[in-house]
Amino acid sequence: MGLTGIEIYKLLPKTNCGECGVPTCLAFAMGLAAAKAELVQCPHLSDEVRIQLAEASAPPILPVVIGTGESALKIGGETVMFRHEKRFENPTGIALLITDEMSDAEVDYRLLKINELVYERVGLTLRAELVALKSETGDAAKFTALVNKVKAGTEANIILMSENMEALGAGAKACAERKPLLYAATKNNLDAATALAKETGCPLGVKAESIEALTALTEKLAGAGIKNLVVDSGARNVKQALQDQLIIRSAALNKKYRPLGYPTIVFPCEMAKDPMQEAVIAAVFVAKYAGVIVLSDFSGESLFPLLVARLNIYTDPQRPMTTKQGIYEINEPDENSPLMVTSNFSLTYSIVSGEIESSKAPCYLFVKDTEGLSVVTSWAAGKFNSETIGSAILKSGITDKIKHRKLIIPGYIADERDAIAEEMPGWEIIVGPKDAADLTPFLKNWKP
Amino acid sequence: MAYEIPKITYSGKIREVTAGTGDKAITVGGETAYPFHLYEGQMPNLPRLAMEVYDTPPEDWPEAALEPFKDVVNDAAAWAQKCVNEYSAEMICLQLTSTDPNGADRPVNEAAALVKKVSDAIDVPLIIWGTANHEKDIEVFKAAAEICQGKNLIIGPVEEGDHKQIAGAVGGKHILAAQTPIDINLAKQLNILLGNAGVPDDKLIIDPTVSGIGYGIEYAYSVMERMRIAALTQQDAKLQFPIICNIARETWKTKEARISEEENPTMGNAGKRGILLEAMSATLLLMAGADILIMRHPEAQKLVKELIKDLAA
Ligand code: B12
Ligand code: SF4
Numbered sequence: 001m002g003l004t005g006i007e008i009y010k011l012l013p014k015t016n017c018g019e020c021g022v023p024t025c026l027a028f029a030m031g032l033a034a035a036k037a038e039l040v041q042c043p044h045l046s047d048e049v050r051i052q053l054a055e056a057s058a059p060p061i062l063p064v065v066i067g068t069g070e071s072a073l074k075i076g077g078e079t080v081m082f083r084h085e086k087r088f089e090n091p092t093g094i095a096l097l098i099t100d101e102m103s104d105a106e107v108d109y110r111l112l113k114i115n116e117l118v119y120e121r122v123g124l125t126l127r128a129e130l131v132a133l134k135s136e137t138g139d140a141a142k143f144t145a146l147v148n149k150v151k152a153g154t155e156a157n158i159i160l161m162s163e164n165m166e167a168l169g170a171g172a173k174a175c176a177e178r179k180p181l182l183y184a185a186t187k188n189n190l191d192a193a194t195a196l197a198k199e200t201g202c203p204l205g206v207k208a209e210s211i212e213a214l215t216a217l218t219e220k221l222a223g224a225g226i227k228n229l230v231v232d233s234g235a236r237n238v239k240q241a242l243q244d245q246l247i248i249r250s251a252a253l254n255k256k257y258r259p260l261g262y263p264t265i266v267f268p269c270e271m272a273k274d275p276m277q278e279a280v281i282a283a284v285f286v287a288k289y290a291g292v293i294v295l296s297d298f299s300g301e302s303l304f305p306l307l308v309a310r311l312n313i314y315t316d317p318q319r320p321m322t323t324k325q326g327i328y329e330i331n332e333p334d335e336n337s338p339l340m341v342t343s344n345f346s347l348t349y350s351i352v353s354g355e356i357e358s359s360k361a362p363c364y365l366f367v368k369d370t371e372g373l374s375v376v377t378s379w380a381a382g383k384f385n386s387e388t389i390g391s392a393i394l395k396s397g398i399t400d401k402i403k404h405r406k407l408i409i410p411g412y413i414a415d416e417r418d419a420i421a422e423e424m425p426g427w428e429i430i431v432g433p434k435d436a437a438d439l440t441p442f443l444k445n446w447k448p
Numbered sequence: 449m450a451y452e453i454p455k456i457t458y459s460g461k462i463r464e465v466t467a468g469t470g471d472k473a474i475t476v477g478g479e480t481a482y483p484f485h486l487y488e489g490q491m492p493n494l495p496r497l498a499m500e501v502y503d504t505p506p507e508d509w510p511e512a513a514l515e516p517f518k519d520v521v522n523d524a525a526a527w528a529q530k531c532v533n534e535y536s537a538e539m540i541c542l543q544l545t546s547t548d549p550n551g552a553d554r555p556v557n558e559a560a561a562l563v564k565k566v567s568d569a570i571d572v573p574l575i576i577w578g579t580a581n582h583e584k585d586i587e588v589f590k591a592a593a594e595i596c597q598g599k600n601l602i603i604g605p606v607e608e609g610d611h612k613q614i615a616g617a618v619g620g621k622h623i624l625a626a627q628t629p630i631d632i633n634l635a636k637q638l639n640i641l642l643g644n645a646g647v648p649d650d651k652l653i654i655d656p657t658v659s660g661i662g663y664g665i666e667y668a669y670s671v672m673e674r675m676r677i678a679a680l681t682q683q684d685a686k687l688q689f690p691i692i693c694n695i696a697r698e699t700w701k702t703k704e705a706r707i708s709e710e711e712n713p714t715m716g717n718a719g720k721r722g723i724l725l726e727a728m729s730a731t732l733l734l735m736a737g738a739d740i741l742i743m744r745h746p747e748a749q750k751l752v753k754e755l756i757k758d759l760a761a
Contacts, residue, residue: 084670084673211453238755260451277755279728284755287731300715301716304715312665374664437703
């Protein structure tokens, strides 16, 4: 909440009736300020005070949802400038541009890309989640036809792009139930755009020629009760676009400046001369604060690195992603299959298990809890060594599953071999390759 | 409420460090704001890119990375010249892989002679990079520094374990790249130790240890951001140094830079993917405060160079 406990207290009834669950109004005010209590808990607030407090307690960057259901994209809701302070909440949405001037074949090809360029990594599904449909011709019928084709061809969330209100309105009617982002309201069409957003209940993009001009528009829209906004400062060169992202985020968070407290949309598709350059520019805005980026095109070689970059920037800095400790059976192992050990950092687990899978060799992989640290890091930190590995494996129940007594350890912890052997009497400790990518030839030579 | 551009008040400044000599000497650092926050302060010296050269033909590089250098992999000096002449490299980083005692164990005098040869073949600043084997690095750096007197090299990595010897032998004459494992406190500590060992402030840069996209780049990213916050807003003098990132080899060694399109069609063209992994990793590090990026592929280098130009246009 933007207000302090004392400021809130001044607005409360000061009767200390206790109905909110705490004994005094002051305690309740402190709770509100710390976001530990909710406004509805006090039944004695006047409407005026309720609205005032609700406004003050709204998140500094409003969350906006594009689309519906499970695959809807949530953007905004960010609370920090730097990811080490607290995780970034809602990853930048990535949109692929489709225009009404493209041939049917081109549109089909783009829909195929949106639907099929999907990647699994550390147990998560990564993909671009939006199509941006642009009316270049301004022809409402043509735009409607495109929208209908796309709607039938993909579940991806939709952005409708046109400053021509007739085309935008027609597009919106064709897919209102999918809750598309309507882009964009400008100073020239503000009234019509306001009406369309009200009528359809869809989120609205707002475009201006500068940040200052943008604030005038968002203030008007907010005044008309429309706050489901995604903002565009209009910058189309990389330098200005980055500065604008920095300024908008800072104004919203550091100055609690409401007129800029919305997620942003950025257009690398209008900033680059080729797809490689565009992909690199997109990476800038994944790191620096875009809510959505619109790309003129992508393919596996550009989308994959961008999605993984986004995953990295948006991971929780306090808690690395982990896999549960335990025995993992890969490729249907039996009592003669090899046993390997690795750490429980999700990335390590997914790399190692992926390599084992593709080697086709049946294996047991024991994942040791290393508090989410990689093999080398946890070894350096003393969390992945003879004592911890030996006893965990002996207690795991693996000895009921295998007849041999051999354990393969990662090549990077070769120095631990003798110490592990000491902790595990009767076992042979084998040093595996350093890099999991070399597991296939190594496993070919395995004998129980 | 009237609109007003919110501005951070910075109280610190990154030191300027100059590498190389003569017309082609390069100064990095000097920032008075967070990376590319040009509405708040200055970046008098834009980030610079060094291109990698190896002292031995690379064995395990993906095809796309090797292709541009096929004709020069056996000759580090020719390789360096190719980078400067054909790809307009602003700096060269000679990776002394073959000195590793657990590998080819190239003798110290040979390694130093090679450093000299490469350094004489180019007029841009030279970075030399050891293998993090302390005993060997100390000897190689000593010999190379001696034979390249006055060249104002950048020498790394200097770690806690070998900082005293390296600072003693080389400190002040060349620039040292102080490497610590992705930890702001360890970085600060090592900079203090190097200061105590007589290394002047204008002969020191920070290597925070980086990894590429998909391999923990977010850790380096945040540590670098925190370093800049401490340096620029908390007057932490021992973190007010330029940052160097040895990023190329971290990206090209990954599986994702190798997988062929036949093997996995959704991953697209392997060569372009490798280039973009390198260029995008470099981009993220630029956003976090990198002053020198060590790059490999000419295309990746070009993409990032253009980006820097556009960001500061
Ligand atoms: C990111 C990182 C961190 C992150 C942690 C990330 C994490 N969740 O683990 C942070 C910043 C927290 C960190 C901290 C530290 N780190 Co660190 N870190 C790294 C970094 C950059 C990448 C590690 C990584 O994620 N690798 C990717 C994963 C997938 O690798 P992996 O788990 O080892 O798996 C590979 C292989 O081991 C193999 N493999 C895995 N399992 C198996 C199983 C079998 C059977 C086989 C055959 C193979 C195999 O296949 C995988 C793919 O090749 C490396 C340097 C680098 N560039 O590699 C340093 C590095 C590992 N860290 C290092 C150090 C010293 C530390 C600290 C001790 C420093 C400190 N601040 O005190 C701390 C320890 C943490 C603590 N105090 O709790 C050193 C280790 C030096 C050493 N050899 O002893 C390194 C090498 C950096 C360096 N050059 O100094 N680190
Ligand atoms: S319910 Fe309202 S009036 Fe009663 S103590 Fe709580 S805050 Fe005060």
